Structures are given as C-alpha cells and as structure tokens.
Amino acid sequence: MQINTNSDKPIFLQIAEGMEDAILSGAFAEESQIPSITEFSVNYKINPATALKGINMLTDAGIVYKKRGLGMFVKTGAVEKLKDKRKHSFYQNFIEGLIAEAKRLQISKAEIQAMIEGGFDK
Amino acid sequence: MSIEVKSITKYYGKTCALNDVSVTFDDNKIYGLLGRNGAGKTSLLSIISNRIFAENGTVAIDGMPAQENDAAIGRLYAMGEKTYYPESMRIKDVFKWTKLFYPQFDETYAKSLADQFGLKLNKKVKSLSTGFLTIFKLIVALSVNTPYLLLDEPVLGLDANNRDLFYRLLLEKYSNNPFTVIISTHLIEEVANLIEDVVIIKEGRIICSQAREKLLSDSYSVSGKIVDVDVYTAGKELLGCEVMAGFKTAYIMGQADYDNADGLEIAKVDLQKLFIQLTNI
Amino acid sequence: MNLKPSFQYQLTDHLKSILFYYIIIICVFSVIICTTFVTVSSNVSFNGLEVATLVFLFVSGLCAFRENFLMLEQNSVSRKVIFYSRILTAVTICLIMAIIDKILLTIFAAVAMSSGDSIVVVSLFDLIYGANGGVVSSVGMQLIGFLFNFCFYITVFAFGYFITVLFYRLNKPGKVAVGVGVPVFLCIVLPILNSTLADGKIGRAYVKFVEFSMGLSAAGPANPAHAITSWLVYAAVFGLFSWLLLRRAVVK
Numbered sequence: 001m002q003i004n005t006n007s008d009k010p011i012f013l014q015i016a017e018g019m020e021d022a023i024l025s026g027a028f029a030e031e032s033q034i035p036s037i038t039e040f041s042v043n044y045k046i047n048p049a050t051a052l053k054g055i056n057m058l059t060d061a062g063i064v065y066k067k068r069g070l071g072m073f074v075k076t077g078a079v080e081k082l083k084d085k086r087k088h089s090f091y092q093n094f095i096e097g098l099i100a101e102a103k104r105l106q107i108s109k110a111e112i113q114a115m116i117e118g119g120f121d122k
Numbered sequence: 123m124s125i126e127v128k129s130i131t132k133y134y135g136k137t138c139a140l141n142d143v144s145v146t147f148d149d150n151k152i153y154g155l156l157g158r159n160g161a162g163k164t165s166l167l168s169i170i171s172n173r174i175f176a177e178n179g180t181v182a183i184d185g186m187p188a189q190e191n192d193a194a195i196g197r198l199y200a201m202g203e204k205t206y207y208p209e210s211m212r213i214k215d216v217f218k219w220t221k222l223f224y225p226q227f228d229e230t231y232a233k234s235l236a237d238q239f240g241l242k243l244n245k246k247v248k249s250l251s252t253g254f255l256t257i258f259k260l261i262v263a264l265s266v267n268t269p270y271l272l273l274d275e276p277v278l279g280l281d282a283n284n285r286d287l288f289y290r291l292l293l294e295k296y297s298n299n300p301f302t303v304i305i306s307t308h309l310i311e312e313v314a315n316l317i318e319d320v321v322i323i324k325e326g327r328i329i330c331s332q333a334r335e336k337l338l339s340d341s342y343s344v345s346g347k348i349v350d351v352d353v354y355t356a357g358k359e360l361l362g363c364e365v366m367a368g369f370k371t372a373y374i375m376g377q378a379d380y381d382n383a384d385g386l387e388i389a390k391v392d393l394q395k396l397f398i399q400l401t402n403i
Numbered sequence: 404m405n406l407k408p409s410f411q412y413q414l415t416d417h418l419k420s421i422l423f424y425y426i427i428i429i430c431v432f433s434v435i436i437c438t439t440f441v442t443v444s445s446n447v448s449f450n451g452l453e454v455a456t457l458v459f460l461f462v463s464g465l466c467a468f469r470e471n472f473l474m475l476e477q478n479s480v481s482r483k484v485i486f487y488s489r490i491l492t493a494v495t496i497c498l499i500m501a502i503i504d505k506i507l508l509t510i511f512a513a514v515a516m517s518s519g520d521s522i523v524v525v526s527l528f529d530l531i532y533g534a535n536g537g538v539v540s541s542v543g544m545q546l547i548g549f550l551f552n553f554c555f556y557i558t559v560f561a562f563g564y565f566i567t568v569l570f571y572r573l574n575k576p577g578k579v580a581v582g583v584g585v586p587v588f589l590c591i592v593l594p595i596l597n598s599t600l601a602d603g604k605i606g607r608a609y610v611k612f613v614e615f616s617m618g619l620s621a622a623g624p625a626n627p628a629h630a631i632t633s634w635l636v637y638a639a640v641f642g643l644f645s646w647l648l649l650r651r652a653v654v655k
Contacts, residue, residue, distance in 0.1 A: 005315055008390040010335070038297040042290045046315040047152060048297035050335075173476055173654035190650075192404055195479040206473035206654065222408035223478035 003044045011046055015054030023063065023074055024082050034064060034072045061085075123149040123184050125170060125198075125270060125302070130179035132165050132326075139165040140176070141326040149269065150300035154317035154334070156310060158401050162326045163306040164203070167272050171200035183270065198270035199224065201263040203278060205255055209248035213241065213258060217265075224266050232265035235291065239284060252279035260288055264295060270302045277309060289316060314393040324401045334393065341396055342378045345371040346386040354379070354386055362399035373399040405480045409488035410495075413471055417463060417496050424459050425503060428452065432511055439522055449515070452508060453527035453552055456500055457559045463496075464563020468571055476654045486646050489564070497556035505549055528552065531617070532625045547627050554634035561641035568648045 001018035003011060022028050035043075040051035055072060058064045063078045075081075102112055125147040132140040140162045147153055157163045168174040170181050172188060172195045180187060186194040207216050213236065221227045236243055239257045250258055256278050263271055277285045293316065296303065305313055320337055322330040330337065341361070344354055351363075351370040359375040373396070378388045391399075435449060467489075475485050508526050515522040528548035570578055597605040614620060618629025 006392065011315060038294060041293045041297045044315070045286075045289045045293065047318050048293065048300075049318050050315065168654065171479070172481065175651065175653065190481040190483055192479070192481045192484055195481065196405065198479065200477075206477040208470045208474055219408070219412060219474075220478065222411065223405055223480065 003046070011044075012050050012054035012057070015040060015044075015046075015051055016057040019055070019058055020063065020082055020086075023078055024086070028074050030074050030076045030078055032074055033070070034074060036071050123269070125188075126180075126182040127166070127170065128180045128182070130166070130169055130176045130181070132162075132169060132174070132176045138326050140169070143179070143323075143326070143328055145321055145328050145331050147270070147302055147304055147321075148319075149302050151302055151318045152296060152316060153302070153304045153319050153321055154310070154313050155304050155306040155321050155323065156308075156397055157306075157323035159308070161323045161401070163323055164274055166323065167200060167202070167274050167304065167306060171195060171198060171272055173200070173202075196224075197268055198272060199263055199266040199268045200272040200274070201259045201276060202274045205247065205259065207247050209246070211247050212243070213245055213247070214243040216247065216258075216262065217243075220262055220266065224268065226267035227262075228265045228267060232261050235261045235264060238287065238291075253281065253284065256280055257284060264291055268301070270304075272304050272306075274306045276305060276307065277312070285312065289313075292316075310394040310397050311392075320393070322397065322400055329400060337396065338390065338393065340377070341373065341375050341391050343371050343373050343389050343391050343395075344378075344383065344386050345369065345389070350385055354382060361396075362402055404484065405475075405478065406484050406488055406491075408478075409475055409480050409484055410491045412474070413467070413488060413492040414495060416471060417467070417492070420459075420463060421496070421500065424456075425507075428455065428507065432507075432514075435522065436514060436518060439518070448523045448525060449511060450523075450525040450527065450530055452504055452511075453555075456504055457555065460497070460500070460556050460560045461563040464493075464560045464565075465567045467564055468567040472571070472649075472652065473654060482650050482652065486649055489645075490642065493557060493560050493564070497553055497560060501549060501553040501556055504552060526552075528627070531619075532627050547631070550631055551627050551634075554631050554638070558634040558638040558641070561638045561645065565641040565645045565648075568645050568652070572648045572652060 001022055003014050003018070005011065007014065009017075019028075019034065028034050034055075037048050037051045037055065040046070040055070041048040044051070055064065059066065059072075062075060062081060064072050065075050066072055098112070127143060127145045127147075130140050130143040131138070143162070143166060155163050155166070165174070169176045170183075170188065172190065175189070180189075182188060183191075183194040183197050188194040211219075217227070217229050217232050221229055233243065235241075236258075239254075239261065241254055241257050241261065245254075247255070247258070256276070257280065260273075260276060263273060263276075277288060280288065289312070292303065295301075305317065307313055314334070317334055320330060320332065320334045321328060344351055346354075346369070348365065348368055348370045351372050355372045355374060358379075361373040361375060363373070364371045373391055380388065432449065472485060475488075480488075508524060512524040515524045526548065528551050532544075532548075532551075569581065573581060593605060597603060616629065616633035618626035618633075620626075
C-alpha cells in the first residue's frame with residue numbers, strides 16, 4: 001500500500017482505498033487483523049486522526065470491525081461487499097471514461113470490443 | 123485544558139517581534155507553528171515557556187497564569203534550538219537530573235532511545251556534534267512525559283534517517299498516549315501530514331490558526347491561459363499567482379467554482395505551496 | 404515545586420570544587436609542616452585559611468549563575484524558586500565550609516603545637532579580635548568567631564553572585580562600562596579626588612566606615628557583634644540586588 005502525499009486525493013481516502021485493495025487482493029483475509037491506527041500513523045508518518053478517519057470509513061461501510069482490546073478485524077463477507085461496491089463504481093470510473101475517450105479518438109464500438117477481447121486473452 | 127496565549131506583544135528594542143498575538147493550543151493535538159525566518163516563532167515559544175518576558179499580554183496553561191508559576195510551566199517541556207544543559211555534564215547525568223525535575227521522566231525509555239539513535243550515554247554535552255545535540259535534546263523531550271511539548275526546530279542538523287526515526291517515535295508515542303505537541307519548523311513538507319492544526323505566523327502576527335485539513339480543503343489552485351485565469355479569479359479571494367510563458371497559476375481561498383472553469387485546471391494545493399502564498403510579502 | 408531538586412542540583416554543582424579546595428588546603432598545610440621540619444625555620448605563621456576560603460567562595464559565587472540559571476530554566480523552574488534555592492545553597496555551603504574550617508584550624512593548631520613552637524596557627528577572627536593578636540579561648544568567643552566566619556562567607560558568596568548576575572543582565576557596552584568604569588573610579592579617580600579636592604576626607608571616611616562596620620575602635624575593646632551585623636546587612640543588600648536583577652533575567 002502506497003500513500004502519495006502529492007496526490008489530489010486526501011490521505012484518509014487513500015488509506016481507505018488502499019485497505020480495500022488489500023482486502024480484495026486477499027492480503028488481509030476475512031476475520032484477520034488489520035494494522036492498528038498507530039501502525040498506520042507511524043509507517044506513513046501521518047497524524048493518527050487522519051488514519052482513524054480512513055479506517056472509520058471502512059468501519060462505517062461494514063468492511064472492518066473493532067474487537068475490544070484486540071484491534072480491528074476484517075468482517076466476514078467484506079470481500080463480497082467490496083466487490084459489489086467496486087462493480088457498481090466500475091461503470092462510472094472506467095466505462096464512461098473509456099467511451100468518452102474513444103469518441104474523442106473516433107474509435108468504433110467494434111474496435112473497442114476487439115481491444116477488450118485482446119486484452120483479456122493476453 | 124489548553125495553552126491560552128492572549129494579546130502578547132513583544133519588542134526587541136524598537137523591533138516588534140510579536141504584535142498582539144492571541145492563539146490557543148488545545149490538548150492532545152499536534153500543532154505546526156509555521157513562519158518564515160524571524161516571523162516570531164521562537165519568541166512565542168520562549169514566552170510560553172517563561173524564558174523571556176512579553177511587554178503585554180498573558181499566557182495561561184490549563185487555566186493557570188504561566189509567568190513565573192512553577193505549577194504551570196512544570197506542565198511543559200520546551201526544546202529549543204540552543205542547548206541549555208551544562209557543557210561538561212554527561213548525557214546519563216542529564217537524564218538523572220531531568221528525572222528529579224520532571225518526576226514523570228522515563229529514564230528507561232530515554233536510554234532505549236539513545237540506543238536506537240546511537241547516542242552514547244557517557245558522552246559530555248560539549249562533545250556532541252550538531253546532529254547528536256539535537257538527538258540528545260529530542261530524547262529528553264520524548265521521554266519527559268509532560269502534557270505539553272514545545273519543539274523549536276526539532277530536526278536541526280539531523281540526517282534523513284534520524285529525521286524519519288524521530289517522526290516515527292513521536293507518532294508512536296502520540297498515538298499510544300496523546301499529548302499536545304507544538305512543532306515549529308521551516309521544513310513544512312516533512313511535517314505536513316503529521317500535524318493536525320496549523321498556526322501560521324507572519325511578521326509577528328498570527329494570520330491563520332485552524333485544522334490543516336480545513337485549511338487545505340478551503341484552498342485550491344487554478345491554472346490556464348492568463349486571460350482565462352484572470353476572468354475566473356475576478357472577485358475571488360486571491361492569495362497569489364505564478365506566471366510562466368503565458369500560463370498562469372492562481373492560488374485561491376474558498377471553494378472551486380467548476381461551472382465557470384472551462385479550459386482551466388483546478389487542483390489541490392499542498393501545505394508548503396499554501397504557506398509560501400500566505401507568507402509572501 | 405522544584406525547590407528541592409534545584410537546591411540539590413546547585414549544592415552538587417559546588418561540592419566537587421569544595422572537595423578539591425580542601426584537598427589542596429590540606430596539601431599546602433602538610434607541605435608547610437614538612438618544610439619546617441627540614442629547614443627548622445622559626446616562627447612560621449599559618450593564618451590564611453579563612454582568607455583562602457573567602458577567595459574561593461567569591462570565585463564560586465562568580466561561577467554560580469549562568470550555567471545553573473539556564474539548566475534550571477530548561478527544567479521549568481521559575482526565577483523565584485531559583486532564587487530561594489540559591490539562598491538555601493549559599494547558607495548550606497557557607498555553613499559547611501565554616502564548620503570544616505573550624506575543624507581544620509583546630510587540627511592544624513594541634514599538629515602545630517605537637518611539632519614545637521616553630522609554626523603558629525591563628526584564625527582570622529583571632530587575628531582581628533583576639534587580645535594582643537593572641538588566641539581567644541572562651542567558648543562564647545569561639546562561637547562568635549564561628550558566626551563571624553559564617554556571615555563573612557555568606558557576604559562574599561553573595562557579592563560574587565551579585566556581580567555575575569549583574570554582568571549577565573548588562574549588554575555589551577554596559578559590561579565594558581562597569582568592568583572598566585568601577586575599577587578606574589575606585590583605583591584612580593577616587594584616590595586623586597581624595598588627595599586633591601577632598602583633602603583626604605574620603606580616605607578618612609572610608610577608614611571610619613570600615614572601623615565602624617567591623618566593630619573596631621581606637622578607644623575601647625573591639626566588638627565583633629558589629630561585624631556580624633554588618634556582614635548580614637551587606638549580604639541582604641547583595642541578595643536583594645541579585646533578586647531584582649534575577650527576576651527579569653531572560654534565557655539567552
């Protein structure tokens with residue numbers, strides 16, 4: 001997980017999305033423990049309040065939960081939930097942009113489909 | 123619980139170092155006290171810690187007047203650019219005495235930090251290089267366990283590795299057991315993500331005191347052709363501009379107005395850039 | 404309240420040099436004893452102990468400010484407490500040294516007696532107030548002698564401290580003005596004035612003042628109580644001035 005301090009994206013959002021990526025990729029399995037606020041803060045040299053804000057986004061979304069005195073854990077079903085969420089935004093984030101750029105470059109629908117198929121086969 | 127600075131005015135001869143400064147440092151927050159050289163950062167910290175006197179105004183620590191009040195100033199530890207420990211004293215003796223003056227001083231922790239930084243306890247204060255002098259003072263500061271910690275240029279002369287180690291140690295200590303830290307520095311980029319609140323001081327006046335995130339989200343930059351940018355910025359709170367070959371970047375306070383920004387690029391501003399725009403003469 | 408650590412710190416700061424001082428004194432006395440055995444010179448007098456202590460205390464007072472002040476300020480001690488702890492330190496140090504001097508003088512005198520009449524050990528107090536320069540023996544006078552030393556020590560210690568605080572507070576031109584001006588005034592201007600305009604009045608007034616404050620008079624017996632009172636008054640005056648300077652001293 002990388003934090004880019006020069007990015008336009010706020011750091012707490014980068015923390016939340018970075019953890020989502022890590023959970024999706026299986027780096028943190030369901031019911032496994034994720035790093036503590038202190039660890040996030042120390043490793044990325046960010047204010048603990050910032051790290052907390054990022055992790056709270058995941059808590060609010062039901063991705064992770066707190067075990068008293070033990071730390072934060074990935075919720076069962078978190079991966080499914082994240083996949084749903086990501087699929088939902090997939091169209092907005094990628095397809096819309098893809099089509100807009102294709103139109104600017106005058107790439108036809110068929111050409112795009114071919115490209116996608118080619119990309120999948122690689 | 124806070125340090126409350128009220129209407130502090132400080133003169134050096136005829137030069138006004140602090141002009142009617144009022145600011146509050148709340149508990150358990152990391153503050154960045156930012157200002158250009160000679161802006162008055164050190165003067166402010168010295169007045170808070172009872173080292174110099176202001177002509178006017180008051181400082182209260184947790185509600186107690188701070189001037190010449192042992193109970194109040196005992197709640198803070200101020201690490202300065204200068205070293206005030208006797209030159210011929212050994213590091214381990216400094217630890218020993220500090221423990222007497224600050225009973226909460228954690229000698230075991232201090233020794234473990236000395237080990238991590240590679241500071242030898244048998245060395246005398248006068249034999250330390252600039253970097254190790256800073257390390258030594260930082261170790262005392264990190265081990266002293268007062269509710270308020272004032273750090274004036276805390277990374278003076280430290281190499282990148284030691285700066286990194288210091289920031290990590292500070293954050294570790296802070297997130298395990300929060301306290302108030304006021305960091306005065308000109309290395310803004312390094313502390314930008316560490317601090318929660320920003321206090322910017324310019325020519326002896328506080329020009330900004332608010333949450334870093336709020337400050338950053340309330341400002342942005344617009345770039346594009348000079349004419350377009352000028353049209354866009356009309357009537358907006360302009361902080362400053364940079365012009366390069368017909369291309370202009372303007373720094374603006376407020377929320378971006380995307381509807382009127384055709385052909386312009388709107389971007390977030392980082393703390394260092396914002397600081398430069400705010401404190402430029 | 405950081406009174407106790409401040410006191411402890413300043414006391415420790417002095418103890419090492421005091422130890423060195425007494426080691427040297429004992430060595431000097433031993434050398435004198437040995438040389439008298441070898442050379443068999445007659446009537447060597449050892450009477451400089453208190454004066455040596457006074458010089459030592461003056462210098463100690465001079466060295467006792469800057470470093471301590473900065474160290475204590477770094478440790479969040481107020482100037483008020485620095486001053487209180489300074490008084491405690493001064494009283495303790497002077498008391499300890501007055502006691503040690505008394506003991507040493509007694510031992511030296513005993514050693515001198517046993518080694519024959521070639522060495523005479525006389526205390527400063529005996530020298531000034533003793534009948535015919537002889538030894539005062541009554542317990543009451545011994546006690547007064549001890550008090551005399553103790554108060555004299557405190558005065559000199561306080562004087563040294565006052566000078567160093569004064570110089571700390573002065574800016575560069577002020578330091579030069581006082582550092583050059585005062586000696587020039589006392590050693591050149593005043594004597595010239597005395598011998599020309601004042602026709603020796605200043606000199607006589609000064610002698611009178613010293614006689615009065617020391618309780619000495621040409622007519623009648625000497626009165627050490629006068630001297631003790633004078634020392635205490637001077638010490639209080641130096642202390643007061645030191646406080647006035649210290650209470651607005653800044654860390655620099």
